[in-house]
Amino acid sequence: xxxxxxxxxxxxxxxxxxxxxxxxxxxxxxxxxxxxxxxxxxxxxxxxxxxxxxxxxxxxxxxxxxxxxxxxxxxxxxxxxxxxxxxxxxxxxxxxxxxxxxxxxxxxxxxxxxxxxxxxxxxxxxxxxxxxxxxxxxxxxxxxxxxxxxxxxxxxxxxxxxxxxxxxxxxxxxxxxxxxxxxxxxxxxxxxxxxxxxxxxxxxxxxxxxxxxxxxxxxxxxxxxxxxxxxxxxxxxxxxxxxxxxxxxxxxxxxxxxxxxxxxxxxxxxxxxxx
Numbered sequence: 001x002x003x004x005x006x007x008x009x010x011x012x013x014x015x016x017x018x019x020x021x022x023x024x025x026x027x028x029x030x031x032x033x034x035x036x037x038x039x040x041x042x043x044x045x046x047x048x049x050x051x052x053x054x055x056x057x058x059x060x061x062x063x064x065x066x067x068x069x070x071x072x073x074x075x076x077x078x079x080x081x082x083x084x085x086x087x088x089x090x091x092x093x094x095x096x097x098x099x100x101x102x103x104x105x106x107x108x109x110x111x112x113x114x115x116x117x118x119x120x121x122x123x124x125x126x127x128x129x130x131x132x133x134x135x136x137x138x139x140x141x142x143x144x145x146x147x148x149x150x151x152x153x154x155x156x157x158x159x160x161x162x163x164x165x166x167x168x169x170x171x172x173x174x175x176x177x178x179x180x181x182x183x184x185x186x187x188x189x190x191x192x193x194x195x196x197x198x199x200x201x202x203x204x205x206x207x208x209x210x211x212x213x214x215x216x217x218x219x220x221x222x223x224x225x226x227x228x229x230x231x232x233x234x235x236x237x238x239x240x241x242x243x244x245x246x247x248x249x250x251x252x253x254x255x256x257x258x259x260x261x262x263x264x265x266x267x268x269x270x271x272x273x274x275x
Contacts, residue, residue: 006226007238010219015245017215018091019253020207021083027204031083036188036195037208038079042216043184050181059173064182070166071186078159080191081152089149090142092256095246096135097153099128099269101239104161112165115231128272134265135258142256164235167227176224244270 024034050056058064085094106125110117137145170179200208227235247266250256258266 003226003229004238006222007230007235008241010221010223010226011239011241012245013219013222014215015095015242015249017082017211018086018095018246019249020211020215022086022091022254023207024204024211025083025087027201027207029198029200029204030196031087032080032191032195033197034083034208034211035076035079036191036197038211038216039076039184039188039191041208041212042220043181043188045212045217046177046180046184046220050175050177053175053177055175055178056181057178058182063173066170067179067182068186070170071183072190074159074162074166075183076187076190078156078163079187081155081159085149085152085156087152088146089144089153090256091250091254092140092143092247092258093145093149094153094156095243095250096266096269097132097150097157097243098160098239098246099243099272100132100157101161101164101242104158105164105235105239108161108165109168109231124272124275128269131265131268131272135262135269137261137265140256140258140262142250142254143258143262160239164227164239167224171224171228176221179224180220 021034025031047056082094106115106117106121109115167179247270257263
């Protein structure tokens with residue numbers, strides 16, 4: 001039960017990322033710059049904690065290359081694509097499409113980790129895909145369907161699934177704190193050449209710090225701690241909490257709404273989440 005609570009808490013915190021990100025984007029800060037500061041400041045926190053716990057060390061030199069690949073092609077790409085998915089599609093669209101993550105985790109987990117793929121799980125995932133198709137084909141108020149929005153959402157979804165699968169192997173040898181102490185700064189360093197930094201007012205820094213502390217630092221600690229005790233396919237089903245809470249936040253705070261057909265699709269996806 002503790003592991004389920006840890007992962008569920010992390011996913012709810014992650015769903016709050018869209019709130020802080022949209023506020024910062026609306027203030028004129030670019031998606032790349034937001035991703036850079038989020039990665040850098042999170043990395044500083046993880047490095048400080050790992051240093052205090054004397055856990056800032058590589059088990060093997062080859063692991064540095066694995067961390068670098070994780071940083072650039074999973075974490076860095078995920079943060080950037082997530083930000084631009086919000087810019088082009090809205091918070092609701094990216095959160096809804098994150099509900100496709102379970103099938104992108106469950107199938108590879110079956111292939112590579114020999115985890116069981118039951119008929120019930122396959123049926124739920126199929127229903128979820130139908131709901132997503134209906135929701136993403138209709139648009140709505142504050143929901144923008146376009147090639148750009150769907151492309152960035154797709155990258156965000158793929159890298160979110162890849163995060164769980166890649167973490168599953170690493171958490172056997174590294175603590176969550178140690179992992180992120182290497183990965184976050186490396187990802188920020190990879191983005192630095194492409195970022196145009198600017199002076200930011202205090203209220204933007206406040207939102208950035210909330211983005212770092214809640215959906216980044218605390219969420220990653222909880223998620224990877226729970227992942228040590230759960231199968232990847234079990235985590236896959238729990239990830240549907242993120243679109244549920246993300247959609248509620250987007251509706252309540254930003255007034256985003258789907259069309260009638262899209263709403264039916266959303267209800268179908270949320271029903272699958274509950275089941």
